[in-house]
Amino acid sequence: MAGLAVRLLRPGAVLVFSVAAVCYVAAVDPNEGGHYPTCPFLAITGFQCPGCGSMRTVHALAHGRVQEAFGLNVLTMAMLPLLAFFWLRWARARALDRPVRTKAAHPALIWILFGAVLLFWLIRNLPAGSFLAA
Numbered sequence: 001m002a003g004l005a006v007r008l009l010r011p012g013a014v015l016v017f018s019v020a021a022v023c024y025v026a027a028v029d030p031n032e033g034g035h036y037p038t039c040p041f042l043a044i045t046g047f048q049c050p051g052c053g054s055m056r057t058v059h060a061l062a063h064g065r066v067q068e069a070f071g072l073n074v075l076t077m078a079m080l081p082l083l084a085f086f087w088l089r090w091a092r093a094r095a096l097d098r099p100v101r102t103k104a105a106h107p108a109l110i111w112i113l114f115g116a117v118l119l120f121w122l123i124r125n126l127p128a129g130s131f132l133a134a
Helices: 002-007 009-027 040-045 054-062 066-072 074-095 107-124 127-132
Strands: none
Touching (some): 054 074, 107 127
16 A cells, blocks of 8 residues: 555645645636736737636636636647546556656657647737637
């Protein structure tokens, strides 16, 4: 049993840190100015990066406002299940004392994801894609 606890130490630490971060963002509203720094890309260029609106998305989700969260950053909403999948895969591998995969996915899938992020970044900053802006 002690071996299991040691193997789950890192996934557990990531989970505790993530829950703490979500609790902090839930308690300290990112919609109010002065609590968090401005996105450097937004401050310099005036354009939104792919992550703009993510903290407000997490805040909305923490308060049960799913529709609002989708409206703030749909990419973040799409990535949350993916992050949960990878964390669960990692924790399961550690619990079963199996080797942890060193590759997240096939390189083609990673390039597709990278392309989707770039496309989202471009479209949300065009007038036709203003519905994706946070």
